[in-house]
Amino acid sequence: MVACKVTSVDVAAKAGVSQSAVSRTFTPGASVSLRTAEKVHAAATALGYRPNSLARSLITGKSRMIGFIVAYLDNQFYPESLQKLSQQLQAQGYHLLIFTVDNTQSQVENIVEELLNYQVDAIIAASVSLNTALAERCLALGVPIVLYNRTQDDTRISSVTSDNHAGGYSIAEHFSTIGIRRPAYIAGWEGASTQRDREAGFIEGLRNHGLELFDRAVGGFDHETAKQATRMLFCDKTIKPDGLFVANDHMAFAVMDVLRYELGMDIPEDVVVAGYDDVAIASWPAYDLTSVRQPANRMVEATVTTVLAMIENPDMPPQQIAIQGPLIPRRSTTSMRA
Amino acid sequence: MVACKVTSVDVAAKAGVSQSAVSRTFTPGASVSLRTAEKVHAAATALGYRPNSLARSLITGKSRMIGFIVAYLDNQFYPESLQKLSQQLQAQGYHLLIFTVDNTQSQVENIVEELLNYQVDAIIAASVSLNTALAERCLALGVPIVLYNRTQDDTRISSVTSDNHAGGYSIAEHFSTIGIRRPAYIAGWEGASTQRDREAGFIEGLRNHGLELFDRAVGGFDHETAKQATRMLFCDKTIKPDGLFVANDHMAFAVMDVLRYELGMDIPEDVVVAGYDDVAIASWPAYDLTSVRQPANRMVEATVTTVLAMIENPDMPPQQIAIQGPLIPRRSTTSMRA
DNA sequence: TTGAAAGCGCTAACAT
DNA sequence: ATGTTAGCGCTTTCAA
Numbered sequence: 001m002v003a004c005k006v007t008s009v010d011v012a013a014k015a016g017v018s019q020s021a022v023s024r025t026f027t028p029g030a031s032v033s034l035r036t037a038e039k040v041h042a043a044a045t046a047l048g049y050r051p052n053s054l055a056r057s058l059i060t061g062k063s064r065m066i067g068f069i070v071a072y073l074d075n076q077f078y079p080e081s082l083q084k085l086s087q088q089l090q091a092q093g094y095h096l097l098i099f100t101v102d103n104t105q106s107q108v109e110n111i112v113e114e115l116l117n118y119q120v121d122a123i124i125a126a127s128v129s130l131n132t133a134l135a136e137r138c139l140a141l142g143v144p145i146v147l148y149n150r151t152q153d154d155t156r157i158s159s160v161t162s163d164n165h166a167g168g169y170s171i172a173e174h175f176s177t178i179g180i181r182r183p184a185y186i187a188g189w190e191g192a193s194t195q196r197d198r199e200a201g202f203i204e205g206l207r208n209h210g211l212e213l214f215d216r217a218v219g220g221f222d223h224e225t226a227k228q229a230t231r232m233l234f235c236d237k238t239i240k241p242d243g244l245f246v247a248n249d250h251m252a253f254a255v256m257d258v259l260r261y262e263l264g265m266d267i268p269e270d271v272v273v274a275g276y277d278d279v280a281i282a283s284w285p286a287y288d289l290t291s292v293r294q295p296a297n298r299m300v301e302a303t304v305t306t307v308l309a310m311i312e313n314p315d316m317p318p319q320q321i322a323i324q325g326p327l328i329p330r331r332s333t334t335s336m337r338a
Numbered sequence: 339m340v341a342c343k344v345t346s347v348d349v350a351a352k353a354g355v356s357q358s359a360v361s362r363t364f365t366p367g368a369s370v371s372l373r374t375a376e377k378v379h380a381a382a383t384a385l386g387y388r389p390n391s392l393a394r395s396l397i398t399g400k401s402r403m404i405g406f407i408v409a410y411l412d413n414q415f416y417p418e419s420l421q422k423l424s425q426q427l428q429a430q431g432y433h434l435l436i437f438t439v440d441n442t443q444s445q446v447e448n449i450v451e452e453l454l455n456y457q458v459d460a461i462i463a464a465s466v467s468l469n470t471a472l473a474e475r476c477l478a479l480g481v482p483i484v485l486y487n488r489t490q491d492d493t494r495i496s497s498v499t500s501d502n503h504a505g506g507y508s509i510a511e512h513f514s515t516i517g518i519r520r521p522a523y524i525a526g527w528e529g530a531s532t533q534r535d536r537e538a539g540f541i542e543g544l545r546n547h548g549l550e551l552f553d554r555a556v557g558g559f560d561h562e563t564a565k566q567a568t569r570m571l572f573c574d575k576t577i578k579p580d581g582l583f584v585a586n587d588h589m590a591f592a593v594m595d596v597l598r599y600e601l602g603m604d605i606p607e608d609v610v611v612a613g614y615d616d617v618a619i620a621s622w623p624a625y626d627l628t629s630v631r632q633p634a635n636r637m638v639e640a641t642v643t644t645v646l647a648m649i650e651n652p653d654m655p656p657q658q659i660a661i662q663g664p665l666i667p668r669r670s671t672t673s674m675r676a
Numbered sequence: 677t678t679g680a681a682a683g684c685g686c687t688a689a690c691a692t
Numbered sequence: 693a694t695g696t697t698a699g700c701g702c703t704t705t706c707a708a
Contacts, residue, residue, distance in 0.1 A: 004480060007685055018695045023687060030687095033693055048475070053455040054392050054401060055685035058700045063392060065435065065456075074618065079417040086438040095456070096436045097403065100424040117391040118403075118433070137386070142342060223618075253622065261623040280412065280561075284591065285599040286624040345701055356679045361703060368703095371677060393701035396684045 006049040015043035026051045057119060066307065067115035067123040068096040069108065072221060075250040076279040077294065078126060081148065084300040085124070092308065094121070101128060109134055116141060122307045124148055129193070130157070144310035148303055149294070151193040156318050158310070160303045163322040164197035164276075165204075167292035170327045171245045171274050172205025174290070178333060180243035180272065182214035186229050186255060188221040188247035195221075195247050198276055202245055214241050219251045226251035230258040234265075242271055243333075249275035249282050249291055256287060256332070272333040278325070288331040298323050344387040353381035364389045395457060404645065405453035405461040406434040407446065410559060413588040414617040415632065416464060419486065422638040423462070430646065432459070439466060447472055454479060460645045462486055467531070468495070482648030486641055487632070489531040494656050496648070498641045501660040502535035502614075503542075505630035508665045509583045509612050510543025512628070516671060518581035518610065520552035524567045524593060526559040526585035533559075533585050536614055540583055552579050557589045564589035568596040572603075580609055581671075587613035587620045587629055594625060594670070610671040616663070626669040636661050 008022040015022070017036055024030035025040040032040075043049070057063040066089060072078055086096050097118055099111045112134050115123060123138060126148040130138075135157050138145045147159035175183050183206055188195035206212055217233050219226030226246065234240050246252035252275030259265045259273070267273055275282060278293035302321045310316050346360040353360070355374055362368035363378040370378075381387070395401040404427060410416055424434050435456060437449045450472050453461060461476060464486040468476075473495050476483045485497035513521050521544055526533035544550055555571050557564030564584065572578050584590035590613030597603045597611070605611055613620060616631035640659045648654050 004478070005685095009685080019685095020687080020695065020697095021693090023685095024694085027687075031693060036693080048478070050451060050455050052396075052457060052685055054395050054457050055700085056687070057392050058390075058396055058685085058702085059687045061700080068436075073417045073421040074414075076412075076414075076417075079411045079414075079420075082417075082436075083411040083438055086436050090438065095452075098406075098420075098424050098434045098436055100421055100428065113388060114433075117388050119390060119392050140342070140386070253624075257623050281619070285595050286591075343701095347701080357701090358679060358681095358703080359677090361701095362678085365703075369677060374677080390701050393684085394703070396686085396701085397703045399684080 006047045008049070008051070010047055011040060011043045011049045014047060015039040023051075061119075062121055062311075063119045064094050065097045065118065065120045066094050067099060067112075067118070067120040069099045069101060069111060069115070069123065069125040069128055071101050071127045072250075073100065074223070075127075075221065075248065075277075076281060077149075077248070077250070077277045077296065080279065081126065081296050081300055084296060085303065088300060088304045092304070094308075096124075112138070116143060121311050122146070124303060124307060125150070127192075129191070142314050144307060144314070146303055146307050146310075148299070149194060151197075151320060155320065158306055158318040158320065160299050160306065160319075160321045160323070161194065162292070162294040162299065162325045164194050165201035167276060167325060167327075168198040168201025168203075168245070169205035170201075170292060171276075172202050172209060172211070174274065174327055174329065174333065175206070175243045175245070175272070176209035176211060178243075178272065178335070180211070182239065182241045183211055183243045183245065184215040184217075184233055184241035185213060186217055186219045186226060186233070186244060186246040186251060188219060188251070190218065190220075192221070198247055219247065219255075221248060221251060223250065223254045226254040227258050230255045231262075234259070234263055240271070244271060244273045246273065246275050249277040249279045249289060251275070252289055252291070253281060253287055256289070267332050268335050272335075274333055278328050282328075283330070290328065290330045290333040292327050293325040295323055295325050344385045346387070346389070348385055349378060349381045349387045352385060353377040399457075400459055400649075401457045402432050403435045403456065403458045404432050405437060405450075405456070405458040407437045407439060407449060407453070407461065407463040407466055409439050409465045410588075411438065412561070413559065413586065413615075414619060415487075415586070415588070415615045415634065418617065419464065419634050419638055422634055423641065426638060426642045430642070432646075434462075450476070454481060459649050460484070462641060462645060463488070465530075467529070480652050482645060482652070484641055484645050484648070486637070487532060489535075489658065493658065496644055496656040496658065498637050498644065498657075498659045498661070499532065499535075500630070500632040500637065500663045502532050503539035505614060505663060505665075506536040506539025506541075506583070507543035508539075508630060509614075510540050510547060510549070512612065512665055512667065512671065513544070513581045513583070513610070514547035514549060516581075516610065516673070518549070520577065520579045521549055521581045521583065522553040522555075522571055522579035523551060524555055524557045524564060524571070524582060524584040524589060526557060526589070528556065528558075530559070536585055557585065557593075559586060559589060561588065561592045564592040565596050568593045569600070572597070572601055578609070582609060582611045584611065584613050587615040587617045587627060589613070590627055590629070591619060591625055594627070605670050606673050610673075612671055616666050620666075621668070628666065628668045628671040630665050631663040633661055633663050
């Protein structure tokens with residue numbers, strides 16, 4: 001019943017109409033009479049015909065595929081974002097072509113070139129930055145590109161993030177309120193704009209509340225590295241931090257594990273811990289981690305809107321969208337003593 | 339420097355060769371002289387030319403895209419698998435076109451149709467099953483399909499799983515060894531083959547060790563539902579289970595949270611808990627969960643090998659691969675009393 | 677090794 | 693509303 005390769009010509013023959021009639025039947029908004037459409041549909045169903053998206057794309061110049069570049073799939077924030085993105089784009093008839101990178105710059109370059117070969121209608125780059133040459137190439141080719149959870153100094157590049165500076169600031173404010181005296185910071189990968197902005201906001205917030213950074217270590221957005229960073233901050237120290245802002249939740253969980261299970265410290269009695277992202281695990285009672293929410297829902301919505309708008313209108317000016325997220329105070333910074 | 343749409347014709351003109359020469363230069367294994375290739379490459383670089391994958395696919399009938407259907411991206415096992423899959427396929431010049439579903443059967447159907455329109459070279463379906471009609475359509479179209487972490491009764495469908503029956507059995511064995519008397523089970527979504535096999539293995543293992551299932555509830559592979567299931571098993575009960583096998587780790591974490599923080603029970607003193615998958619979080623000290631490892635690495639390797647082999651050779655017989663994974667005993671089932 | 681020519685399956689003018 | 697025709701950018705015979 002189902003043939004191997006059925007083309008619109010086969011359907012046209014069976015339905016007794018022209019090949020273009022078949023094409024029109026499967027083109028939303030084309031002018032076909034009901035009678036013709038019915039005949040075509042009948043023939044198509046009988047033959048098991050489905051239009052070839054690739055051939056269509058070749059002509060229209062639109063593939064309805066969007067390239068998605070992502071590096072840190074072990075950080076729950078990204079699978080969550082990916083799922084929402086995929087769902088929303090799917091609803092609009094777009095699909096994600098996935099490219100994973102290990103975040104080395106050279107790899108990103110090759111990946112983008114390959115992406116462009118696939119004639120993707122746009123690129124969403126999550127958790128990676130593009131060098132200027134690359135960005136310019138996409139711009140020149142007229143392929144819209146939106147950074148997700150990263151910004152670039154180059155303002156011609158659109159981006160969607162949370163307000164990382166404000167988020168870092170609000171943690172400092174919170175630390176000041178609960179009486180932290182020796183605030184420390186565990187940084188993410190230092191090449192990342194999110195890392196930079198969160199730290200800058202935190203430092204500024206501390207300063208404005210009469211505090212200064214007591215210590216700092218680098219966790220590189222990586223679970224293991226974050227553990228090392230924690231040990232550095234606490235082992236063989238006579239004076240230790242009493243508050244820790246960790247650049248993202250993913251690392252904060254590792255940090256809490258080391259503090260509790262290696263160093264035998266109590267959170268929040270001995271040290272308070274705050275993270276960033278508010279991923280699902282943060283609210284699990286085992287961690288109950290104070291965090292700045294990155295509203296994946298709204299960030300994804302903004303990304304979808306921007307990307308689709310840029311596809312529609314290539315002359316749209318680039319957008320730098322920073323979405324405010326609330327501080328979610330939880331037990332990791334809430335002493336029971338009070 | 340970089341034009342908007344550069345075709346092989348432009349490059350040919352600039353290089354002073356025929357368009358086919360350009361095509362050959364970019365076709366691995368085609369016969370081109372070094373001199374021609376150099377001229378072409380120079381012209382291509384100058385113009386910023388990149389071959390159009392879509393046009394190529396239209397002719398070759400190979401898109402080098404593989405459709406990936408996935409439902410449970412909040413269960414860490416899937417992002418982890420997705421990342422590995424993407425990396426390995428990328429290394430072979432393939433890329434994943436993502437389709438997310440919320441696991442309603444009707445949605446899967448539409449999705450597969452759409453996938454086929456994109457002329458994907460194969461389909462990998464993670465955590466979903468296909469009805470027979472759908473499977474037959476793919477088979478008839480010659481599109482290889484591999485189920486990942488699911489099996490189907492229809493043996494014409496290839497699949498890669500862990501040995502779920504053996505895994506469930508090994509948990510029962512372990513429970514027997516540590517002296518569990520009232521083993522209970524929290525099931526996943528009951529339509530899933532993994533759920534069915536894990537439970538069957540568990541029950542059989544219990545029976546062979548002189549035990550029988552004390553109680554059972556359904557968690558549907560969902561965090562919240564699993565919490566409810568736990569409450570059902572423990573609230574208002576005079577006799578409670580002393581050992582809990584939860585159909586996957588993702589649910590087991592929710593179960594442990596309820597036991598500890600809602601019901602004030604100690605794990606493993608009051609009740610032991612075991613999961614399945616051995617996702618990263620299982621080894622975090624906050625949970626330290628006994629689990630059956632699903633070796634994502636080897637499962638992905640098997641999947642890639644199978645998929646690529648089927649693309650190469652359409653007549654390859656279907657494979658049902660079940661990969662053995664060890665039981666990883668951790669503190670959640672290891673009493674300190676001993 | 678190279679170029680000319682014929683399509684891959686479809687859309688989009690253009691006529692009718 | 694429908695059929696005819698000309699490509700989209702490329703690969704692949706076929707001759708040379």
